[in-house]
Amino acid sequence: MRFAFRFRPIALIAALIVALVGILLGNWQQDRAAYKIALQARQLARAAAPPFALNPTTATTPDLEFRRVHVQGEFVASWPVLLANRPRGSQSGFYLAMPFKIAGSDRHVLVLRGWLPRDAQFDKLPAFATPAGPVTLEGRIILSAGKVMELGDGPPLAPGVALQNVTPQALAQASGLPLLPFLVQQTLPATPADVMARDWPAPEAGIDKHRGYAFQWYALAALALLFYVMTGFRRGSRTNR
CATH class of the missing domain: 2.40.50 (OB fold (Dihydrolipoamide Acetyltransferase, E2P))
Structure with a gap:
């Protein structure tokens, strides 16, 4: 079977927009993770x-x-x-x-x-x-x-x-x-009559969560481009039958 690719400018523009948005949002989530890693480092240094x-x-x-x-x-x-x-x-x-x-x-x-x-x-x-x-x-x-x-x-x-x-x-x-x-x-201080808990949570707020979101956005960008390429070949093959 002969494979041919059908170029579709509107679909390409749409795929590029989705990919660009996914990459930008993925980068933003990575930046958030990097910021919170630095925040943790500052907290540990100052606490010491x-x-x-x-x-x-x-x-x-x-x-x-x-x-x-x-x-x-x-x-x-x-x-x-x-x-x-x-x-x-x-x-x-x-x-x-x-x-x-x-x-x-x-x-x-x-x-x-x-x-x-x-x-x-x-x-x-x-x-x-x-x-x-x-x-x-x-x-x-x-x-x-x-x-x-x-x-x-x-x-x-x-x-x-x-x-x-x-x-x-x-x-x-x-x-x-x-x-x-x-x-x-x-x-x-804490006294025997003091019932309050003071195991304060660390302000890291989910570094792994940001990394997970970044992966999802990058995956969306890759899927948008892959979908355009795959459907382009399929449509091109149908055209040449």
Whole structure:
């Protein structure tokens, strides 16, 4: 049987567009994976550095995120905020966020104190204890508590409210407390009465997932070109019968 190829300009243009889109999206996913690999490396390097004392004048610099810190002061127990939809494994729950007044100043830093499980009664918020008086806590600096999807407007920011997302800037505006523009994920201290979990998830967010998506986009690009070639030969063969 004699094989012939039928050139189809419109089909070729369509195949090239699909292939180009697939390659561009595949490259984008690869770039996301590379970014998160670099993020992990920075996190590990900064976590290995000795902790430094957080003070009211600590400035936000590019190398500040993920640094370990210790800070003295008191929790503002009148302003707890619960961040909802923060699972731990297969269990749903909350992050407890609370302002922390830095000793010797009027400045505060927003502390993620830990994770609390959701009660079996859906609308019941979990109980927690707050140490009274001066404490020294340790943790690591993060620039965001993470953002989850919100449908519509959430409840107004107020003491004891459960909501999806919060930023130091929003809490400062609602509470009137001067807050530093970052957060601290608390790791220590933990007392026997402290039921909060502090095995904070690493911010890697699926490097393998990005690689898998990149493979799918590259495969789509290859399939578009292969489909054009195969159908071109088949149509050409039929024409020459």
